[in-house]
Amino acid sequence: MTGWLAIAGLGPGDPTLVTPEVTAALADATDVIGYIPYVARVAPRQGLTLHPSDNRVELDRAAHALQLAAQGRRVAIVSSGDPGVFAMAAAVFEALEAGPSEWLDLDIRVLPGITAMLAASARAGAPLGHDFCAINLSDNLKPWSLIERRVRLAAEADFAIAFYNPRSKARADALARIFDLLRETCRDDRPVLFARAVSTPEETLGIVALTNARAEMADMRTMIIVGSSLTRIIERPAGPILYTPRSAP
Template identity: 55%
Template structure:
């Protein structure tokens, strides 16, 4: 097949965080497909290019549409915020390939990575992901809340730094509170907690607090929540917010 499909990560939002490879892939595409909020972030191309903006929560339909266009010989770019392989469109595309037309497996499909939210959020405060860490989405659209609770408990018991994606929305504002309550039952009250809203953007907001003191009402879908490990530390600075870092080794080796 002469068509192609590239799944592009736009990064956390600021244009500077779009990689040159991702920018080239977008510029070369005949068709852009993605959530309309992300499509609107892409500058208008100098050459003819069709934009297929959609609503949220239609990832598989979006992926099938992209694959059909690529099968027709189009150069298609499917866009995601952050990195397309982290809770985003890359998995949706391959899920659609697995369940769809066998001919789609012959397509030229590749992934252009981007800066995912937890990396942008971590960079705002220092190096909280310096030790072992994991990422957990609190969205229960595609998995049960019981599964999320099991994974939160395992991550807490393993003393990972935990990055929480999709922590709250208008449809499920209560789940971040449930998650924090579960973590409080398994981790120390002075565990460092970071709330980073709009990471890498001019209006970024960072709140550094503890598991005992965190206010769940301050969390929304634009907030990345980082729960520290037992070794995560604050490095005080005169006149500035502290740096936050997690040592690379176990706490008792320092």
């Protein structure tokens, strides 16, 4: 068997944030599989078949990738950001466990990428410079009560918090509830970063105090980072820097 499956992270959008490891895997692949806008980031070439698919079919997509690799194809399944953070890697391993035992002999590699919170943090300064957590606000695959519980405990632990998937049409009021919940325990001036489409031509960055944070400030392309109690803003002519010092008292 000469096929393989690379679960590759394309980073946040800018081609200069794609690792050479991923670029090499894409150059050697016979098939690229993924959500439509991510596959669109891979340049077509002779000998490469692109398989764009719709959102929310992650398990079908993963099984398809495993099938092709089992047939001897060299398959890259692509995510934006890092494939191991709220992306395709976990879906592939779920499909692997549910699939035929022959798949356990496949050559499968996960190729890391720059995940959205690291890209957003870099653009804003260093809000994740001290202990932090990452929470996916999508409740497609977990109960809302668990999300609320984690947010409460994260605030109690005084983590900076990176929120992935903060907003979708199906959950219009969810983010507003999260901000309300944070306002119960955090000071009004806690800084909140809204980083949209980081590293793309549509990039926007905004920092507001928690008391002014509104769900409408985010859309599906926004990453939100709520600072810890120590997160600070340095004002300067070129724009503010948001960072969390390394020391805690």
